[in-house]
Each structure stands twice: as C-alpha cells, then as structure tokens.
Amino acid sequence: MNDYFSLLLECLPSLLDGLQTTVIMAAASLVLAFVLGLILAIFSLSKIKILTVFYTVYVYIVRGIPVMIFGLFLFFGVGALLNIKFNPLLASIITLTINASAYLAEIFRGGIKAVDIGQVEAARSLGLGYFRTMALVIIPQAVKIMIPPIINQFITTLKDTSILSVISVRELTMNSQIIIARNYRPFEVYSYAAAMYLIIIIILSLFAKYIERRLQHGKSN
Amino acid sequence: MEKVIEVRNLHKSFGSLEVLKDISFNVEKGEVLCIIGPSGSGKSTLLRCLNRLEEIQAGDIEVFSTNVTKVKNINKFREKIGMVFQLFNLFPNYTVAQNIMLAPVQLGLMNKKQADAKAVELLQKVGLEEKKDVYPETLSGGQKQRIAIARALAMNPQIMLFDEPTSALDPEMVGEVLKVMRSLADSGMTMVVVTHEMNFAREVANRVIFMADGYIVEEDSPKKLFTNPSNKRTQAFLSSVLKPLES
Numbered sequence: 001m002n003d004y005f006s007l008l009l010e011c012l013p014s015l016l017d018g019l020q021t022t023v024i025m026a027a028a029s030l031v032l033a034f035v036l037g038l039i040l041a042i043f044s045l046s047k048i049k050i051l052t053v054f055y056t057v058y059v060y061i062v063r064g065i066p067v068m069i070f071g072l073f074l075f076f077g078v079g080a081l082l083n084i085k086f087n088p089l090l091a092s093i094i095t096l097t098i099n100a101s102a103y104l105a106e107i108f109r110g111g112i113k114a115v116d117i118g119q120v121e122a123a124r125s126l127g128l129g130y131f132r133t134m135a136l137v138i139i140p141q142a143v144k145i146m147i148p149p150i151i152n153q154f155i156t157t158l159k160d161t162s163i164l165s166v167i168s169v170r171e172l173t174m175n176s177q178i179i180i181a182r183n184y185r186p187f188e189v190y191s192y193a194a195a196m197y198l199i200i201i202i203i204l205s206l207f208a209k210y211i212e213r214r215l216q217h218g219k220s221n
Numbered sequence: 222m223e224k225v226i227e228v229r230n231l232h233k234s235f236g237s238l239e240v241l242k243d244i245s246f247n248v249e250k251g252e253v254l255c256i257i258g259p260s261g262s263g264k265s266t267l268l269r270c271l272n273r274l275e276e277i278q279a280g281d282i283e284v285f286s287t288n289v290t291k292v293k294n295i296n297k298f299r300e301k302i303g304m305v306f307q308l309f310n311l312f313p314n315y316t317v318a319q320n321i322m323l324a325p326v327q328l329g330l331m332n333k334k335q336a337d338a339k340a341v342e343l344l345q346k347v348g349l350e351e352k353k354d355v356y357p358e359t360l361s362g363g364q365k366q367r368i369a370i371a372r373a374l375a376m377n378p379q380i381m382l383f384d385e386p387t388s389a390l391d392p393e394m395v396g397e398v399l400k401v402m403r404s405l406a407d408s409g410m411t412m413v414v415v416t417h418e419m420n421f422a423r424e425v426a427n428r429v430i431f432m433a434d435g436y437i438v439e440e441d442s443p444k445k446l447f448t449n450p451s452n453k454r455t456q457a458f459l460s461s462v463l464k465p466l467e468s
Contacts, residue, residue, distance in 0.1 A: 121274055122310035122369075126324035126376060127300035136323065140314045 007188050011179050018175030019196050025089065025171060026158040029096035033157070036097060037104030044109045055105070062102035068163045071095040075167040092164040092171075100157045107153065111146035112138060144215045151208035155201050162197075172196060222249040225380060225411055226271060231280035233266060240266050242435040244280070248380075253412045255422035255443070258432035259458060264415040265307075265384050267432070271413065272302045272382060284380070300328065303373030307385040309365040311357040317344070317368050318353045321375045330376070343371035347401050363394030367401050374405075381405065383414040419462060423447050431455045 040058065043051040075091040115138050123133040162173035170178075176193040180186045226248035233241035240263045248254050256264045269275040270282060273289050282289040285301065292298045312320050321343060322336035331339060344350040347367040357365055366386055373381060383402065387395045399421050406412055406425050416422060422429050422443055429446045431439045431454075439446060439455045450456050 116308075116310070118306060118308055118310040119312065122304075122306060122312070123324075124296075125272055125274065125299055125302070125304040126373070127296045127298075127328055128324055129296045132327055136327065137312050137314070141312075144314075 004188060007183075007185060008192055011183075011189060011192060014175050014179055015172065015192055015196065018170060018172035018193075019200075021089070021169065022158070022161045022171040022173075023200070025092055025096065025161045025164070025169065026154075028093050029100055030154055030157055032093070032097040033100035033104055036101035037108055040101060040105035041108035041112070044105065045112065059102045059106060062098055067095060067099050067160050068166055070099065071164050071167050088164075088167050088169045091167055092161070092169045095164065096157055096160060099160065100153055103153050103156075104150065107146050107149045108142075110149075111142035114145050115141045147208065147212055147215065151204065151211075155204060158201060158204070159197065222252075224248070225250050225285060226413070227281075227283040228271075229281045229283075231267075231270065231282060232278045233263075233270060233275060234278050240435050241270070241277075244435075244437055246430060246437060246440060248411060248413060250411055251409045252427045253406045253414065253425055254428050254430065255426035256413065256415045256430045256432060257417070257419065257422055257458075258430075258438075262432040263435045264432050268382050268384050268413060268415050272299050272304060274304075296328075300324075300330075300376050301379045303376060303378035303381040305366070305369050305373055305381065305383045305386050307388050309357075309362070309369045309389075311365055311369055311372070313357055316354050316356055317349070317360075320357065320368060321372045324372075325375050328376075336375070339375055340371070343374055344368075346374075346404075347371050348397075361394060362390045363397045366390065366394075366398045370398075370401055370405070380411045380413070383412065383416070385415050385417065387416070387418055417462070419447070419459075431458065433458070 040055055044055040046052060071092060074095055075086050075088065079086050079091075119137050119141065120133055123137045124130075128136070161169075161171050165171060165174035165177065168174065172193050176189050180189050183189070224247050226246075228247070229245050231241055231244040232239065244263075244267060246254075256267065258264050266275055270277050271284060271289070273292070273295060277290060284298075287298060289298075311317075312323065315323060318337065318340045321340040322331075322333070325331040325339065326333055326336045340353065341350060344353055347370060349364060349367055349371075352360065352364065352368070357368065360368065370381075370386075386402070387398050390398065395418065399418060402412070402414070402421070403425050414421070414426070424443075426443045429441060429443045430437055431446065431450070431452070433454050439450060439452045441450075446455065447459065450459060
C-alpha cells in the first residue's frame with residue numbers, strides 16, 4: 001500500500017501534466033463545438049433547403065465515423081496528402097470539435113423542437129415576432145431541456161480525449177503509457193489515470209446537478 | 222352594424238385533405254359568434270385562419286378591412302386580435318404577472334409600470350389577483366385559462382378568439398371560465414368562440430354557426446338553431462349532444 005502511494009507521488013507530475021492537456025483539449029473543443037453546433041442548429045431549423053441538407057449530411061457523416069479513425073485520417077492521412085506535419089494537439093482539437101459539434105447541434109435542435117408548438121402560437125398571437133418569440137419564450141424553455149444532454153456530451157468529449165493518444169498528444173492516457181513503458185507498473189499507473197478522469201467527471205456531474213436545480217423553477221432569465 | 226370580420230369563399234387544405242370548403246360569414250362589432258359542431262368539422266382551423274395561424278388556399282378573410290393574407294405587418298395586425306387556446310399555452314418560464322405584461326411591454330405599448338397596473342386590473346377582473354407572482358405550474362386548469370384570457374386582454378384587443386377554451390378543463394372548473402367570458406361579452410367585446418358548451422352558446426351568443434365536414438351547415442340565432450334547427454345534420458348533432466344519456 002505504501003508502495004502504491006509512493007509510486008503515485010513519483011508519477012504525479014507527469015500525470016498532472018497530461019491531465020492539464022486533457023482538460024485544455026476538452027475545454028477548447030467544447031467551446032468551439034458549442035459555437036459550431038449553434039450555427040448548425042440554426043441551419044437545421046432554417047427554411048433554406050440547402051442549409052438543412054448540409055446539416056443532415058454533416059450530422060450523418062460525423063456521427064458515422066469513429067473519433068479514432070477521424071483523428072488518424074486527419075493527422076496522418078490529410079497530413080500526408082498536403083505534405084504537412086500537423087501539431088497533434090491542434091489535430092485533436094479539430095477532431096473533437098467536429099465530433100462534438102454534430103452531437104451538440106442535435107441537442108440544440110431537439111431542445112427547441114421539444115418546446116410545445118402552442119408556446120409559439122401563443123406568443124405569435126400576442127403580436128410578438130419570430131425573434132422575440134424565440135428569445136423570450138422558446139429558448140429559455142429549451143435550455144432547461146438541453147442542460148442534461150449537454151453535460152453528457154461534455155463528459156463524452158472529455159473521455160474521448162484519451163482516444164487521441166493514438167496521434168501522440170501528450171494527454172493523460174499517453175503520459176500514463178509513457179510512464180508504464182519506463183516502470184512496467186501498468187496496474188498502478190492506469191488506476192491513477194482512471195481515478196483522475198473519474199474525479200474530473202464527478203466534479204462536472206455535480207456542477208450539472210447544481211445548474212439543473214437552479215433552473216428548476218423556470219427562473220432561467 | 223359595422224362588420225369587423227368578413228370571410229368570403231374560404232378554402233383550406235392540409236395536403237390533399239380539404240378541411241374548410243367554401244366558408245363565408247361575417248362578424249359584426251360587439252357580436253358574440255359561437256361555432257359548434259362535431260370534432261374534425263374544421264371549427265378550430267377556421268378560427269386559426271382568422272389571425273393567420275393557418276395559411277389559406279383560396280378565398281378572402283378581412284379583419285378590420287385588412288386582408289389577412291396580404292397584411293404587411295402580421296405582428297401589428299395580431300395585436301388587435303386576442304386568442305385563447307384550449308391548452309392555455311401560458312409561458313411556464315414567467316410568473317402570472319410576467320405572462321400578462323410580456324407582450325405589451327416588449328411591443329412598446331406600455332412601460333413596465335403601466336403594464337403592472339394593467340396586470341393587477343385584469344387579475345382582479347378574472348378574480349385571481351392573489352396569484353400575481355406565482356408560476357403557472359402551481360395553478361389549476363380553470364385558473365390557467367382565466368390568466369390566459371387576462372394575458373390576451375392586456376393587449377387591448379378589439380376581437381377575442383376562443384378555441385375550445387373549456388374543453389381541457391375538469392367539469393367543476395368550466396363555470397369559472399365561462400363566467401369570465403360572459404362578463405367579457407357583456408362588456409361589448411367582439412368574440413368568436415369555438416365551443417362544445419351548448420348552454421354558453423345558447424345563452425351568450427348572438428349568433429351560432431353549426432359546422433360539419435368542413436362546411437357551414439347552418440347559421441342562425443341561438444334561439445332558432447337550438448330549438449328548431451332546419452338541417453337534418455344539425456338536428457342529429459344537437460340531439461346527440463343535448464341528450465347524451467338517453468341513447
């Protein structure tokens with residue numbers, strides 16, 4: 001037992017370094033995916049046919065390709081084609097952004113669609129225009145519906161960062177493997193890494209619960 | 222009398238299904254018109270065409286001499302036409318007072334203070350002033366519908382449309398909503414009411430339209446239509462709804 005913790009202390013600087021990269025990767029991807037997802041959701045709700053078709057195709061393609069294949073294809077495949085060497089962190093952020101944007105767009109779209117159409121009719125019948133109806137009536141209600149799946153997506157993306165160790169990003173999983181290659185202690189080191197992911201995700205989940213509770217009584221604005 | 226609604230040869234379809242077939246009628250200022258008929262006869266759709274919640278395929282609808290299908294500013298146009306829905310459609314993210322004040326304040330008709338005073342006045346009118354600061358989820362169906370009426374009235378509409386306002390209510394709550402509607406009618410409001418409340422139609426309406434299968438089958442004073450309907454379809458409908466236990 002003593003040994004377990006002394007080994008942890010030994011590995012800790014390198015693991016924390018990896019964890020930091022993991023969090024940066026996930027946070028940067030999710031911020032970008034959030035913006036991209038909103039734009040895509042607007043596409044999907046628009047009346048312009050080409051935008052809705054683009055949306056549908058985008059979501060199908062992105063959801064149909066595993067994150068690992070997408071990352072390998074971008075980093076090695078596209079890199080080779082264009083004869084450039086991608087920064088692994090940049091390639092990972094692009095991969096995760098594109099992946100999460102499709103799921104988030106679906107969450108946004110679904111949240112807005114889930115608000116009863118009667119709400120739109122009531123607002124419009126009072127003389128409120130489309131944008132006021134969306135901003136004052138529909139989106140505040142949709143946000144409440146969206147919070148749990150959005151947090152779910154945050155958790156998924158955070159865990160998906162580990163997949164990008166295949167393109168040699170020095171995140172938590174990659175750093176664990178490097179340590180193990182040196183000390184041959186996979187049982188200990190992987191358990192440290194697992195615990196670190198777990199702690200971050202528990203914190204995220206508790207935060208989600210807190211937000212949900214605050215929004216419970218409709219006081220979203 | 223001044224005509225405020227004029228419908229001429231209206232046709233409305235959902236895809237290939239024609240739900241309104243050559244509908245024509247007028248509503249005069251201060252009149253209460255009730256539309257009755259079996260489910261699926263097109264009553265609600267007709268009502269929703271009047272403020273263009275539904276687009277029509279042919280014919281003309283004029284409200285205050287404005288052609289509904291050609292109106293430039295639909296939002297401005299709708300300000301004058303209040304609507305009350307079967308399922309209330311209160312905004313759950315706002316308190317009762319905020320529900321009432323939202324549109325008048327947002328559309329610049331009143332400042333916050335004026336709207337607040339208006340909300341209090343309307344809540345007294347519908348007998349719910351103590352509910353001013355609660356959220357709709359805490360209200361009963363009858364209370365919700367009375368708030369929905371107050372919300373529509375806050376815009377100072379010149380016409381009120383009611384789409385089966387009591388159909389989703391528990392029986393003991395129907396009376397409180399009808400009472401508010403009756404006092405509104407007594408105050409001279411022009412009203413078009415789609416309803417299954419035959420007693421309300423009989424006692425409050427100036428005129429009743431009976432619809433079936435997308436047509437206006439019969440249109441008359443309530444006295445004549447309820448006691449001596451001329452059309453067989455009307456007779457059949459009235460005898461089934463007025464004596465439900467005997468058959």
